[in-house]
Amino acid sequence: MPDTANSDTNLPYALRAYSREDLVGALRKMFLIRKFEEGAEDSYTRGLIHGTMHLSIGQEASAVGSCMSLTDADKITSTHRGHGHCVAKNADLGRMFAEFFGKETGYCRGRGGSMHIADVEKGNLGANGIVGGGLPIAVGAALTAKRLGTGAVTICFFGDGANNEGAFHEALNMASVWKLPVVFVCENNKYGMSTSIERSTSVKNIADRAVAYSMPGVTVDGNDFSAVTEAVDAAVARARAGEGPSLVENLTYRWRGHSKSDRNRYRTKEEIAEWMERDPIRRMADLLVSHDILSEAEVGALEAETEQEIRDAIAFANQSPAPLIEDATRFVYTEEMA
């Protein structure tokens, strides 16, 4: 558990649990995610990024809030909508952009792209292009932690779409049977591509499924940084204490479509506007301003600073070299490592 910075129980959890520096750092990461996604979208429009991408604009509190009590030794597994998780786990923005641009300086030397960024040094075991693919992998990482006694906790991010995959059920069951140090964080943004949770899922809340696996399950406002942090920190502490897994459901919303092919025909303008009113970044900034942690002017300066960081990161990616053609089959097997 994080150090208690303030013991006034009337304060929101995050303000009690974290220092000013931590909280400003969290807001900064949320800005970075937003600006990163906007920068990626802009680069795509300019033809600098190929393929597709899955933007997490609107979900920043879930990514950053969930990772607050993790160290670099702790692991995460991520999803196709994973850029925010990378930033939350302290990834370098230049290397992220370089990966998007398919450059040798990217996190995966351009072999992975937007859907597969892994940052081993920071404990990010990688995003995944298969819905639900990361769930058993996270449980396996937790098994290593338990077997080898590393003390590491794994956070497994997944979306609402993954909760109907068999892998979800197998992973939660085994994590519970063996009391493994893993926290399942569902980012429920209401739609698996175009299919709503109401049309796809038999339970009202995905966290309701936790009871079937004898683990705590909680549903929180995923756009409320403090609520996310409070729920996930408790689950991480439980995992670290050897008490087993938990399921936390962050209710959130993606402002953009599922991917670049999405024409948004399955949801109304009103619904999108309503969720944009609940902007997690604005809410976090308001929280910090109303408690005199930052002034509005400082929030504005922080935002401007992150914009500059993104410009620098894009410039780095742009100037980086492409992989060598003769290296196309390098890294299929480990023997070919340099």
Add this chain to the structure above:
Amino acid sequence: MREITLSQAVNEALAEEMRRDPTTFIMGEDVAEAGTPFKVLSGLVEEFGTDRVIDTPIAEPGFMGMAVGAAMTGARPIVDLMFGDFIFLIMDQLCNQAAKTHYMSGGKLNVPLVLRTNLGATRRSAAQHSQSLQALVAHIPGLKVAMPSSAYEAKGLMKTAIRDNNPVVIFEDKLMYQDKAPVPEEEYLIPFGVANVKREGSDITLIATSSMVQVAEKAAEMLAAEGISAEVIDPRTIVPLDEEALLKSVRKTSRAIVIDEGHQSYGVTAEIASRLNEKAFYHLDAPVLRMGAMDVPVPFSPALEDITVPTPEGVAENARKLCAGEMIHAA
């Protein structure tokens, strides 16, 4: 030299490597007290405990995925998949995750896991417990595929597989678990990608995998009695494949039959035959012949099942025709 069964050889390999490396562990269905339905793992849970010989729920995709995650984070899991047929259940974790992680991460993540499973028909187990699916996984870059043909190979290849930093799939033939072969007491490893010439010959090359090596050797004996000298080669691993050894033999004999128990169409035999055609065409006196399992779900009835797989008689018959210059049409 002492003789032990293939089952004992696998058991010894696992025990030796688990003693040597505390990050190794076994997980799968009924691997602990039961020691698998084939009893291959008997005694391991007594030595290593349930922390390292882990009975899983019946959740193949789940525990295969766990092995991937464990391997990515510093452990060396050995997954026991009770029947090779269950590979269809774990395809995502094996082929989309394990096989691609090293490449997709630009070489930063390793997945050092072993998937132990089996192949082979004629156990009267019908179509969902009799398949030989090695071609399916050999098709996916990033996986290595070993096919031991005796107790000696089973032990040496398993030890190499466990020490390999890549995901390795080992197919053991279910019918060979009780077959004995000479196995040294001293430690040895068999490197991947090195074929073994089981029998030298000059008229025709029989390239065979797993239990088909026995089939080829029996065929070679029958042919020898008729004055036809057959060379028998066991690639031992189909990924990596010792292409040079196969080409060298075929350039010498100028004829070849490739024998594997997987379905013949789009199979291991097709791949090897194609490589020989591409790289030894002008040395060939006859078309390279494929002999795989019949393209049919494996039937239950013994009367039907036995005719679906290559036999020594069938191999010898085809070899005779090739050596006699007769045109052969696929069965």
